[in-house]
Amino acid sequence: MRFAFRDRLHLKSPGKSMTLNEYILILGSNIDRENNISRACRLIENMAVIEKKSAVFETPSIKKGLPAFLDQAIVVKTALDLSTIKTELLAIEKQLGRVRTSDAFASRTIDIDIMVHNGSWLVDSKKDLNYPQIVKPLMDLDIGLAYEDGQSLYHHFTSLEKTDIRRIRSDRRTALVTGSAKRVGRALAIAFAKEGFDLILHYNHSKNDIKQVQKIIEQYGQKGHLWQADLGNRDLDVSIIKEQKIDLLINSAASFYDDQVVDNDRQIKEKQWHINFMSPLKLIEQYIHSQKCGHVINILDNAITRNDSPHNHYMMTKKLLGDITKQKAAQHRPQFRVNAIAPGWIMDPVGSSRSHEENKRIIEKKALPRKGDTADLVDTSLFLHKNDYVNGQVIFLDGGRHLS
Structure with a gap:
C-alpha cells in the first residue's frame, strides 16, 4: 500500500540505533467532543510524536438517534510496539472517562483506534473502512492511500453509502495584548504569534515600535491588527472586544510612578489608576460579557505582598487587579479562566542601566538564583x-x- 509519509525514523544515540514505529489513529467523540479530541492528542504526545493531523469532521453517529461525532485521523511515531501502544491508548481512553460496553456504537467520551501499523492495515481496522465516517478523515491525511488490490481509499469511499459529513472549520485563535509595542507586552505578543495566534496589538503613542512588532507577527504567518487607545482615559472605548472572537486577553500595559510624583500631580495619579486597574477591569468585564468563553492573564507585580513601599499607589492598583483576578475566576468559571503572573526582577526600570557586577550584588543580596528575563514570563504565560x-x-x- 502507498503512504505519503516518511519511512520509519531511525534515532541514533551512542552505541545504538532506535527505530520508531508509525501508526495511523482515528479519534472520535460525541461527548464534550472538542475538549476530548484535544485532550486525547495532548495525552498521546506524552508517548509519541504527532507527525500529521487531518481536519476534524462532524459525522453522524453510526447508531441512529445519538449525537453527532467529531472524528480526526493522526499519524504518530513512537518507539512503542503494537501491543504496548494498544495498552497505552486504552489507558488514555479510561483517563478521559471512556466506559466500554457491549454496544460498539454507543456514545463515548473518546474512541482511539489504530488503523495502520508501519504501512499495513490492521485486520480489525479493515471492517471500519466500510463506514464513510472513518474513511473521510483518513482520506484527508492522504487522498492516495491504498485500500486493497491497488484500489485507492478515495475510490472505495465513492462506493460507500452517502452520508452527511461536514468538515469543521479550524477557527484561527486570537489574543489581545495591551502594551504590545514595548518590553513585556512586546515579548508576550511575539510569543503567542509563534504559538499560532493572530494578535490584536494595543499601543498608545509608540507607532513606530508597534509597526515593527506587527512585521514580526506577520513573519510567523499570523495577523497583527493594530489597536490604538489611551488606557489612561476614563472614557476608554473597549468595543473592539465585541467585534470578533478573542481567545485570550492579556493585560500587560502598566504605569509606574513613585508616590512623590503621583501625590503632586493629580493627572498622573489618575492616569496610573486607569492604566493599571480601571481599564483592565473594563476590558475584562466587556470580554466576559461579549465572548462565550475565554482566558484572561493579568500581569501584576511580586511586591503586592508588601504593605509599605515608595510606590504605594502603584501597588494598590496591582493589588486590586490581583483581587479581581480571583473574584472574576470564581464568578465566571468554567466558561472563563482568569489568572495572573506577579513578576519580580524581570526587566530594569525604563532608563536605568546596571553593570554585571551591580546585578551580581543585587542577586546575592536578595538571595535570588539569578536575574529573571522576559523568557521566564513568556514560559509562564504559555x-x-x-x-x-x-x-x-x-x-x-x-x-x-x-x-521574604
Whole structure:
C-alpha cells in the first residue's frame, strides 16, 4: 500500500540505533467532543510524536438517534510496539472517562483506534473502512492511500453509502495584548504569534515600535491588527472586544510612578489608576460579557505582598487587579479562566542601566538564583494558557523573593 509519509525514523544515540514505529489513529467523540479530541492528542504526545493531523469532521453517529461525532485521523511515531501502544491508548481512553460496553456504537467520551501499523492495515481496522465516517478523515491525511488490490481509499469511499459529513472549520485563535509595542507586552505578543495566534496589538503613542512588532507577527504567518487607545482615559472605548472572537486577553500595559510624583500631580495619579486597574477591569468585564468563553492573564507585580513601599499607589492598583483576578475566576468559571503572573526582577526600570557586577550584588543580596528575563514570563504565560485546569491563580515569578 502507498503512504505519503516518511519511512520509519531511525534515532541514533551512542552505541545504538532506535527505530520508531508509525501508526495511523482515528479519534472520535460525541461527548464534550472538542475538549476530548484535544485532550486525547495532548495525552498521546506524552508517548509519541504527532507527525500529521487531518481536519476534524462532524459525522453522524453510526447508531441512529445519538449525537453527532467529531472524528480526526493522526499519524504518530513512537518507539512503542503494537501491543504496548494498544495498552497505552486504552489507558488514555479510561483517563478521559471512556466506559466500554457491549454496544460498539454507543456514545463515548473518546474512541482511539489504530488503523495502520508501519504501512499495513490492521485486520480489525479493515471492517471500519466500510463506514464513510472513518474513511473521510483518513482520506484527508492522504487522498492516495491504498485500500486493497491497488484500489485507492478515495475510490472505495465513492462506493460507500452517502452520508452527511461536514468538515469543521479550524477557527484561527486570537489574543489581545495591551502594551504590545514595548518590553513585556512586546515579548508576550511575539510569543503567542509563534504559538499560532493572530494578535490584536494595543499601543498608545509608540507607532513606530508597534509597526515593527506587527512585521514580526506577520513573519510567523499570523495577523497583527493594530489597536490604538489611551488606557489612561476614563472614557476608554473597549468595543473592539465585541467585534470578533478573542481567545485570550492579556493585560500587560502598566504605569509606574513613585508616590512623590503621583501625590503632586493629580493627572498622573489618575492616569496610573486607569492604566493599571480601571481599564483592565473594563476590558475584562466587556470580554466576559461579549465572548462565550475565554482566558484572561493579568500581569501584576511580586511586591503586592508588601504593605509599605515608595510606590504605594502603584501597588494598590496591582493589588486590586490581583483581587479581581480571583473574584472574576470564581464568578465566571468554567466558561472563563482568569489568572495572573506577579513578576519580580524581570526587566530594569525604563532608563536605568546596571553593570554585571551591580546585578551580581543585587542577586546575592536578595538571595535570588539569578536575574529573571522576559523568557521566564513568556514560559509562564504559555503554561497558564495551555493548562486549562488552572484558574484563579496568581503565580509569583520572582525566584522566591516574595517569601521574604
